[in-house]
Amino acid sequence: xxxxxxxxxxxxxxxxxxxxxxxxxPALEEVTVPQFRVLVVLxxxxxxxxxxxxxxxxxxxxxxxxxxxxLEQNGFILRSPVPxxxxxxxxxxxxxxxxxxxxxxxxxxxxxxxxxxxxxxEEQETVKQGMTLFARAAGExxxxxxLELGI
Amino acid sequence: xxxxxxxxxxxxxxxxxxxxxxxxxPALEEVTVPQFRVLVVLxxxxxxxxxxxxxxxxxxxxxxxxxxxxLEQNGFILRSPVPxxxxxxxxxxxxxxxxxxxxxxxxxxxxxxxxxxxxxxEEQETVKQGMTLFARAAGExxxxxxLELGI
DNA sequence: TCAAAAGGTTGCAATCGTACAATCTGTGAG
DNA sequence: CTCACAGATTGTACGATTGCAACCTTTTGA
Numbered sequence: 001x002x003x004x005x006x007x008x009x010x011x012x013x014x015x016x017x018x019x020x021x022x023x024x025x026p027a028l029e030e031v032t033v034p035q036f037r038v039l040v041v042l043x044x045x046x047x048x049x050x051x052x053x054x055x056x057x058x059x060x061x062x063x064x065x066x067x068x069x070x071l072e073q074n075g076f077i078l079r080s081p082v083p084x085x086x087x088x089x090x091x092x093x094x095x096x097x098x099x100x101x102x103x104x105x106x107x108x109x110x111x112x113x114x115x116x117x118x119x120x121x122e123e124q125e126t127v128k129q130g131m132t133l134f135a136r137a138a139g140e141x142x143x144x145x146x147l148e149l150g151i
Numbered sequence: 152x153x154x155x156x157x158x159x160x161x162x163x164x165x166x167x168x169x170x171x172x173x174x175x176x177p178a179l180e181e182v183t184v185p186q187f188r189v190l191v192v193l194x195x196x197x198x199x200x201x202x203x204x205x206x207x208x209x210x211x212x213x214x215x216x217x218x219x220x221x222l223e224q225n226g227f228i229l230r231s232p233v234p235x236x237x238x239x240x241x242x243x244x245x246x247x248x249x250x251x252x253x254x255x256x257x258x259x260x261x262x263x264x265x266x267x268x269x270x271x272x273e274e275q276e277t278v279k280q281g282m283t284l285f286a287r288a289a290g291e292x293x294x295x296x297x298l299e300l301g302i
Numbered sequence: 303t304c305a306a307a308a309g310g311t312t313g314c315a316a317t318c319g320t321a322c323a324a325t326c327t328g329t330g331a332g
Numbered sequence: 333c334t335c336a337c338a339g340a341t342t343g344t345a346c347g348a349t350t351g352c353a354a355c356c357t358t359t360t361g362a
Contacts, residue, residue, distance in 0.1 A: 001272075005279040006264045012282035013167040013263075016160075018292020020168060025296070034319065051339060060321050065341055067319075087328045087339045112164075113157045115289050121152075123284050128156040130281015131163040133274050138266050141169025145176070185349065202309060211351050216311055218349075238309045238358045308359070317350085325342075332334090 009134065023107040027100050034059075035071055036100075039093065042077065043101040044143075047092030049082070058144065076100065160285065174258040178251050185210075186222055187251075190244065193228065194252040195294075198243030200233070209295065227251065 027036055034057075041056050042048070048056075054064040068091055071077045076097035082088040093101075116124055178187055185208075192207050193199070199207075205215040219242055222228045227248035233239040244252075267275055 002264065002267065002275070005267050005275050005282070006260060008279045008282040008286065009167075009263050009267065010260065012286040012289075013171065013259075014297065015286050015289035015292050016164040016167055017171060018296040019289070020164065021296040022293070032318065049339080050341095059319085061340065062322080062342080063320050069341095070318085085329080085339095089340065108164075109157060109161065112160050113153065115285070116153065116156050116160065118288050119284060124152070124156050126277065127281045127285050128159045130278045131156070131159040131285070133270060134266070134278050134282070135159065135163040135166050137269050138163075138166035138170070141166050142173070145169040145172040146165065183348065200309080201311095210349085212310065213312080213352080214350050220311095221348085236309095236359080240310070304362090306359100306361085309357085310355100311357105312355075313353085315350100315352095318348085320346085320348105322345095323343085326340090327338105328340105329336100329338075331336085 019108060019111050023104050023111060026107075027104050030100060031071070031074075031076065034067055035076075038064075038067060038071060038091075039076060039097045039101050042091065042093045043098060047090050049088045049090060050079075051088075053091055071097070170259060170262050174255050174262060177258075178255050181251060182222070182225075182227065185218055186227075189215075189218060189222060189242075190227060190248045190252050193242065193244045194249060198241050200239045200241060201230075202239075204242055207294075222248065 024036070031039065037057055038053070041053065045056070050064060050068070051061060053068075054061045057064065059067075068077065068079065072079055074096075075094055078092050078094045080090050080092070082090050116127065119127065175187070182190065188208055189204065192204065196207070201215060201219070202212060204219075205212045208215065210218075219228065219230065223230055225247075226245055229243050229245050231241050231243070233241050267278065270278065
């Protein structure tokens with residue numbers, strides 16, 4: 001029985017992964033995965049200093065400088081001086097960057113919604129309860145893990 | 152209500168994605184993501200010709216040649232001539248490659264199992280039903296989508 | 303038999319990500 | 333004021349992915 005639940009969950013996870021990957025795929029024609037990670041972090045946590053961003057993402061500051069450079073050149077983000085401190089640089093999302101993340105998020109939601117819509121109401125309720133229980137038991141995922149995939 | 156189910160599912164998907172990413176992360180210290188994709192395909196579909204493998208993965212044959220070269224040098228896969236045809240080359244998993252994929256799969260199962268174990272039996276049942284319903288409604292994910300993430 | 307097609311590999315070039323070391327500018331403590 | 337430290341960028345180097353074009357060998361069809 002325990003095996004049953006695990007198997008069901010693994011199968012469902014494959015379906016969800018497919019959805020996530022597909023939702024991201026258009027974005028990956030505009031930016032690379034590491035670049036998208038930057039956008040996602042900025043979207044979740046808001047603008048921040050270069051150093052903090054590098055730490056969040058887990059790359060060397062010099063690496064981030066180059067990545068951010070490319071993102072800025074393509075209009076996804078903005079680098080601006082911090083008032084009152086001329087050493088630090090603040091990075092934040094430009095409209096284009098925010099829109100890209102938003103597009104992916106919306107696509108994901110829309111896909112899931114369209115799948116759930118195909119179920120009768122009482123089955124929707126079951127899905128909701130099952131997902132909620134699992135999510136609660138699993139706890140919040142480590143953000144660093146999610147970043148690995150650029151979520 | 153529809154929104155509720157969608158939200159629950161999205162939250163659960165984040166948890167599942169964290170699990171998937173974390174399970175993959177040790178493997179990514181041994182191979183790159185594109186390399187891992189090759190291993191996964193070979194694990195799922197068995198050995199095949201270079202050309203077919205390139206098509207499965209969606210890269211140019213010449214790209215695959217180089218990737219496979221590296222995997223072979225590190226003992227993850229094997230390139231062997233096809234008997235009866237001296238043009239084609241068959242690629243298949245070496246023990247080391249199979250073990251790597253297996254490790255990731257097992258880690259994923261173990262994590263999910265450990266989470267589900269924390270639930271009382273009747274909640275496990277609910278999770279099972281919910282996951283099963285969702286998975287069925289979602290259908291099989293397009294393998295090409297999954298590959299995007301190296302699953 | 304011979305030319306065309308199939309299957310793979312090599313040469314070449316561009317792009318990224320990555321880190322380390324060195325550097326430059328600013329800040330802050332003494 | 334000066335010196336150590338903080339924050340970020342530049343110089344440098346390397347490895348990986350990627351595709352295109354050219355090429356070699358083998359197969360196959362006319």
